[in-house]
Amino acid sequence: MSDDFILITVPVESTRERTWQHLLERTQPTGVCENHRFDVPNFKVGTLDALMKESDALQSNDTYCEMVTRKIAGQLGNLLNNDNDRLQEILQVNGKTCKGYLKTFKWDGAKFNVNTNLPDLSKDVVSKVSEIDREMKKKMQAYGKVKGQLMSIERNFAGNLLVRSLNDLVKPEDCILDSEFLVTLMVVVPKQMYDTWKQSYERLTDCVVPRSTRLLHEDDEYGLFTVTLFRKVVDEFKHTAREKRFFVRDYEYDSKSKEESDKQQSEIKADVQKKYNSLVRWCTTMFGEAFIAWTHTKALRLFVESVLRYGLPVNFLAVAIELKKSSDKKVRQILAQTYKHLDASGGDDPSDGPTVSIGGMPREYYPYVSLNANLSTLKTGR
Numbered sequence: 001m002s003d004d005f006i007l008i009t010v011p012v013e014s015t016r017e018r019t020w021q022h023l024l025e026r027t028q029p030t031g032v033c034e035n036h037r038f039d040v041p042n043f044k045v046g047t048l049d050a051l052m053k054e055s056d057a058l059q060s061n062d063t064y065c066e067m068v069t070r071k072i073a074g075q076l077g078n079l080l081n082n083d084n085d086r087l088q089e090i091l092q093v094n095g096k097t098c099k100g101y102l103k104t105f106k107w108d109g110a111k112f113n114v115n116t117n118l119p120d121l122s123k124d125v126v127s128k129v130s131e132i133d134r135e136m137k138k139k140m141q142a143y144g145k146v147k148g149q150l151m152s153i154e155r156n157f158a159g160n161l162l163v164r165s166l167n168d169l170v171k172p173e174d175c176i177l178d179s180e181f182l183v184t185l186m187v188v189v190p191k192q193m194y195d196t197w198k199q200s201y202e203r204l205t206d207c208v209v210p211r212s213t214r215l216l217h218e219d220d221e222y223g224l225f226t227v228t229l230f231r232k233v234v235d236e237f238k239h240t241a242r243e244k245r246f247f248v249r250d251y252e253y254d255s256k257s258k259e260e261s262d263k264q265q266s267e268i269k270a271d272v273q274k275k276y277n278s279l280v281r282w283c284t285t286m287f288g289e290a291f292i293a294w295t296h297t298k299a300l301r302l303f304v305e306s307v308l309r310y311g312l313p314v315n316f317l318a319v320a321i322e323l324k325k326s327s328d329k330k331v332r333q334i335l336a337q338t339y340k341h342l343d344a345s346g347g348d349d350p351s352d353g354p355t356v357s358i359g360g361m362p363r364e365y366y367p368y369v370s371l372n373a374n375l376s377t378l379k380t381g382r
Contacts (some may be wrong), residue, residue, distance in 0.1 A: 003376040005102055006321040006331065007038060007298055009306040009369040010339055019317045026338045032327040036103040038318040040299045041114045043121065045312065051304055054118050058301045061126040062371075065294035068133045072287045073378050075140065079280050090280075091378060093288045098375050102320055105295055112296055122300055129293045132286045139282060143275045150268045161188045161222040166251050167258050169217045169224060175253045176228050182209070184228045185237070186216075188247040191223060197246060201225075204240045207233045224249075298371055305369045309343075320373070335368065343367040 012019045020037070027033055045051070073091060080086050093101040107114065112125055156165040166186055175184040189197045194215075202208045212228035229237055238248045299318075306316045323331060364370070 001034065001099075002323050002325045002327075003099060003374075003378070004323050004328070005373040005375070006323065006328075007302060007318070007371040007373055008321060008335070008366075009040070009302050009310075009316045009318045011310045011342070012315045012317055016317055020319075023317075023319060023338070027321070027331070027334055030330070030334060032324050032330045032334070034322045036105075036320040036322065038299070038302070038320040039106045040303050040306075040316075040318040041107045041109075042314050043114060043300070043303055044117050045307055045314065046118060048308075050119065051308055054122060055301075055304050055308060057119075058122055058297060058304060061122060062294070062297050062301055064126065065129050065290065065297050068129050068136075069287065069290040069294050070378065072132075072136065072283050072290055075136070076280070076283045076287065079276065079283065090284045091287060092284075093291045098291060098378060099322070101291065102295060102373060102375070103322065105299070105320065107296070107299060108292065111292070118300070118304065122297070125293050125296050125300070129290055132290050136283070136286065139275075139279055143272075143279050146268060146271050146275055150265075150272050153265050153268065160219050161217070161224050161249075162247055166224070166249060167261055170251070170253055172253065172255060174214070174216060174226055177253065181230055181232075182228055183231045183234060183252070184212075184226050185234070186249040186251045187213075187225045187227055187241060188222045188249060189225055190245065191218070191221060193245065194223060196244070197225060200244065201227055201241075201246075204244065204246075205229070205233045205237045208237070295373075298373060301371055302369060305371075309369055316369075332366075335366070339366075339368045341367075 010019060010023070013022075024035060027035060046054075073087070076090065077084075077087055088097075091098060096104070112121060114121075116124065157168060158164060170186065176182045187197070187201075198213065201213055202210055207230035209228040212226065214226050215223050216226060217224040227237075241248050302318050303314075306318075307314060310316055321331060
C-alpha cells in the first residue's frame, strides 16, 4: 500500500451497513485499495449561508494545518540529519503511525467538543495549530541563535593556519611567559619552505634566540613554528619574515583568555545540546498534536461538504480509502461507476481531473464528496 488516502462520503442508501458493504464489494476485489470507516460525528448544523462560509474557512484551515504538520516533520528531518528510519520511528500520533491513526480515526470529543457550533469548533481546532506554529518559531529562533553562536566559535578553529585560532594548538610550555625582554612568536611557514625557515630564521634579525624554533602543528599547506626573540626586535622580525614569505601570527599566549574561551565554548556546546534535545522532544509531541488537528479538520470538511452536497437530514457514510501505489486513477474509475447516479456532472471518467469553479477557484469535482490526505511526503519531512 502507498501512504496516500482518499477521504470520501456517500449518502446512506437503505442502511449504513449496506452502503458500506456495497463499497467493499466494488473496491476490495480489485486489490487497488483498502477501505476504513472514518468517524465523522453529527455536528450542529447552522444556516446554509453559515455552512457556505464555513466551507471556505475549512479549506483554508485544512491547508494551514497540513502546512504546519509538514513543517514540523521537516524540522525533525533536519534535526535528525535526514535519518528517515529514525524519523519514521518518532512520527507518531497517539502511539500509532500516521497511517494507523488515519485508518482508525475516531473523533476526539475530549479535545474538541462536538456540541460546540461549527464555526467555533473549527476555530478551536485551528487555534491549537496556530499556537503550535507560533511556539515552533520561537523555539527554532532560540535554537538557531545559540547554534549560530557555536558555529561562529567553531569557525575560529576552521580554515588553514593563516586564519584559524591558535588557542587549541599552543600550550604554555611552547612559549616564554612573563618575561620582560623575551617573547615567543608563532610563525606560519609554507610546507615547501620548511628547510629555508630552519636555515634562515636566526638571521632574519638580531636578537633571535638560537635553536628556539619548533614545529607545533601542520595542516595541508602550512606548518606552525615557534621562535623566541627579544621584544625590541619584534616589528623588525615581522617585516623581514613577511618579505621571505613567513607569516607571523598576531598571537600571544594568555592563559586566562584561553580558559575563558574554552569555558564559553563548553557552555555554548552544552546549551546547544540541551536545546536540541528539548526541540526534538517538543517537535515529536507537537507533530502528533498538529496531525490530530489536521485530521479533525478533514472530518469537519467532510461533514460540511456532505451537508451542502446531500442536504438534510444528515445521513452519510465516511470512508478513508487507502490507495495502493499508482492506483489513484483506477480507484477513481471504480468510484465513478459506483456513484455516477449521485450527480451526472462528475462524468464517467473523473480520472481525467474534472474541475468546477467554486468562488472563482477551480476545484476537483466528483459525484461524491472527496478529500485527499497525502502522507507519503511526511516520510522525508517535506
